[in-house]
Amino acid sequence: MTLITDVRLRRILDSRGNPTVEADVVTESGGFGRAAAPSGASTGEYEAVERPPGEAIAAAREHAVPRLVGEVYAGNQRDVDAALHAADGTDDFSEIGANSAVAISMAAAKAGADVLGAPLFQHLGGTFRGDDFPIPLGNVVGGGEHAADATDIQEFLAAPVGAPSVADAVFANAAVHDAVADLLAERGVPCGKGDEGAWAPSIDDSEAFEIVDEAVSLVEDEVGFNIGFGLDVAGAELYDSDSETYEYSDRSRDTDEQIAYIADLVDEYDLVYVEDPLDEDDYDAFADLTDEVGDRTLICGDDLFVTNTDRLVEGIDHGAANSILIKPNQIGTLTDAFDAIELATRNGYDSVVSHRSGETEDTTIAHLAVATDAPFIKTGTVGGERTAKLNELIRIADDAT
Ligand SMILES: C=C(OP(=O)(O)O)C(=O)O
Numbered sequence: 380m381t382l383i384t385d386v387r388l389r390r391i392l393d394s395r396g397n398p399t400v401e402a403d404v405v406t407e408s409g410g411f412g413r414a415a416a417p418s419g420a421s422t423g424e425y426e427a428v429e430r431p432p433g434e435a436i437a438a439a440r441e442h443a444v445p446r447l448v449g450e451v452y453a454g455n456q457r458d459v460d461a462a463l464h465a466a467d468g469t470d471d472f473s474e475i476g477a478n479s480a481v482a483i484s485m486a487a488a489k490a491g492a493d494v495l496g497a498p499l500f501q502h503l504g505g506t507f508r509g510d511d512f513p514i515p516l517g518n519v520v521g522g523g524e525h526a527a528d529a530t531d532i533q534e535f536l537a538a539p540v541g542a543p544s545v546a547d548a549v550f551a552n553a554a555v556h557d558a559v560a561d562l563l564a565e566r567g568v569p570c571g572k573g574d575e576g577a578w579a580p581s582i583d584d585s586e587a588f589e590i591v592d593e594a595v596s597l598v599e600d601e602v603g604f605n606i607g608f609g610l611d612v613a614g615a616e617l618y619d620s621d622s623e624t625y626e627y628s629d630r631s632r633d634t635d636e637q638i639a640y641i642a643d644l645v646d647e648y649d650l651v652y653v654e655d656p657l658d659e660d661d662y663d664a665f666a667d668l669t670d671e672v673g674d675r676t677l678i679c680g681d682d683l684f685v686t687n688t689d690r691l692v693e694g695i696d697h698g699a700a701n702s703i704l705i706k707p708n709q710i711g712t713l714t715d716a717f718d719a720i721e722l723a724t725r726n727g728y729d730s731v732v733s734h735r736s737g738e739t740e741d742t743t744i745a746h747l748a749v750a751t752d753a754p755f756i757k758t759g760t761v762g763g764e765r766t767a768k769l770n771e772l773i774r775i776a777d778d779a780t
């Protein structure tokens with residue numbers, strides 16, 4: 380029933396106005412799935428390779444489509460993804476492009492679910508998946524590679540860890556986003572938004588800490604549950620490998636100073652989550668920081684692990700973190716993303732399923748997070764391509780309970 384009979388690929392727009400790859404997968408019995416690849420701006424050096432969409436589509440049509448159509452069942456995700464790897468023939472999807480691969484992988488999963496008449500999270504997670512829902516981490520102030528002339532730290536995140544439901548958490552993050560706007564206006568700071576819909580004011584990091592801390596407390600008082608504070612430092616973007624220092628607008632920090640700075644921030648702001656506090660090549664520095672504060676906050680590897688099980692194994696050996704960011708397009712298939720989550724869970728690491736800064740209306744990551752019982756999802760706070768995922772989470776929770 381789920382034998383793939385057609386795969387169509389096209390260029391569509393992403394949220395930055397750039398082209399990206401969309402895939403349609405059709406099965407023998409009329410099952411249909413459609414998915415689109417997201418795209419990063421602060422990409423990790425070790426990510427699978429995203430090719431220009433036109434090239435990725437041409438290469439996938441030549442190499443991948445013939446291995447799928449009439450050959451593979453969309454209901455068997457491991458076979459679909461093995462065919463994509465075989466068609467590509469490299470270890471980083473540099474032939475067909477991770478953008479073509481991930482779009483086809485996710486579209487096939489949706490086609491499989493369609494034939495089975497099951498929601499995607501149920502198809503992917505199976506009947507024995509747990510009944511927890513991920514806590515959404517919401518980017519409320521941002522800079523780095525996502526906005527010009529804004530904060531050095533890439534993302535200041537609201538983390539509504541005490542929310543009684545997904546919907547309460549989603550609305551709390553939106554309320555923090557709103558409160559930040561009011562506080563910025565009170566201070567006379569004009570600002571627009573960055574790529575992910577977070578406010579991108581021209582202020583320094585210390586002012587951003589003050590404002591987000593106050594906004595979180597105000598909303599916490601309103602909603603009556605605990606809202607934590609998190610960061611994506613995107614340390615690899617700040618790191619200068621020649622001087623071996625982290626370059627902030629107002630000063631440089633060497634690696635020891637960076638570790639001390641982050642550890643102080645964890646204590647001062649009760650941070651519940653810190654992503655990529657250090658450079659993507661520095662497992663040892665990650666391990667030192669995790670040793671210092673890993674008992675009271677999540678130290679999450681994004682550019683460090685790039686959803687790659689080999690890099691995660693290395694991190695586990697070093698004690699480098701206690702959490703991993705999961706971005707399917709960093710590795711190219713849902714199977715690889717699942718394997719990374721499974722390995723992480725077995726080793727006591729929390730998984731955070733994540734959007735990219737360049738997104739589409741695709742909602743696959745909401746289903747992936749629920750299917751795998753991931754404790755967190757990071758998918759923005761406001762903006763159509765972000766609310767697509769957040770609203771899907773609310774619908775999934777509504778349907779499943
Ligand atoms: C979502 C992120 O940004 P990008 O997609 O630009 O890598 C991130 O760094 O976590």
Ligand SMILES: [Mg+2]
Pocket residue numbers: 611613654655681682704
């Ligand atoms: Mg990141």
